[in-house]
Amino acid sequence: MAKPDISSGQRIIDKAEAIARTVISQQVFYNSQDCNKNHRQLLETMVGAAIWYFPQSEDLWTGSISVEALKAMATSQKPKAVKLTKDHHYPRKGAAAELFALNWTEVDDPAAEMLKHYLNCYGQFNDVLPEENKRLVKDQKTHTFGSPEHAYELAGIGLKQLSRPLLNAIRASGHQLAS
Numbered sequence: 001m002a003k004p005d006i007s008s009g010q011r012i013i014d015k016a017e018a019i020a021r022t023v024i025s026q027q028v029f030y031n032s033q034d035c036n037k038n039h040r041q042l043l044e045t046m047v048g049a050a051i052w053y054f055p056q057s058e059d060l061w062t063g064s065i066s067v068e069a070l071k072a073m074a075t076s077q078k079p080k081a082v083k084l085t086k087d088h089h090y091p092r093k094g095a096a097a098e099l100f101a102l103n104w105t106e107v108d109d110p111a112a113e114m115l116k117h118y119l120n121c122y123g124q125f126n127d128v129l130p131e132e133n134k135r136l137v138k139d140q141k142t143h144t145f146g147s148p149e150h151a152y153e154l155a156g157i158g159l160k161q162l163s164r165p166l167l168n169a170i171r172a173s174g175h176q177l178a179s
Contacts, residue, residue, distance in 0.1 A: 013115065026100075040097075045096075062125065066159060066160075068129055069127060079173075085129065089151070090121055092122070099117070136155045
């Protein structure tokens with residue numbers, strides 16, 4: 001899959017740098033005995049929220065859509081009207097915890113490192129139905145999350161690989177393609 005062109009914009013680089021600098025500046029406290037569970041949760045929430053505000057480019061789509069979403073489009077007279085949700089299959093707070101665990105002293109360019117993590121992992125999403133997205137929430141909590149694949153398995157959600165042109169054609173032309 002081609003990586004999005006969003007990395008070339010100064011705005012996203014500035015966001016990546018701000019997040020990296022925030023993590024670096026709070027890392028000693030986060031890893032100290034003075035940092036309790038509530039402190040860690042708040043720091044992870046803050047950094048996770050900042051990650052959520054990165055641009056949501058369609059280029060970050062994994063190419064996967066839930067089987068149930070395809071079935072919904074196949075049985076609908078208006079496949080374009082079937083609501084799809086972008087499920088960022090990697091929990092934001094989990095991403096923050098990973099960033100706090102990273103050895104930043106070995107990183108030459110913190111903004112580039114943060115951006116790399118976002119483009120290759122934290123920003124990627126699958127298309128699912130809204131009700132499937134809700135089912136995933138409990139399996140994407142930081143303390144229970146193992147992997148995106150495991151969370152989808154626990155939630156009973158199967159994924160199917162599609163190309164963006166095929167998904168667009170399904171949504172535009174009718175339910176026969178979705179079948």
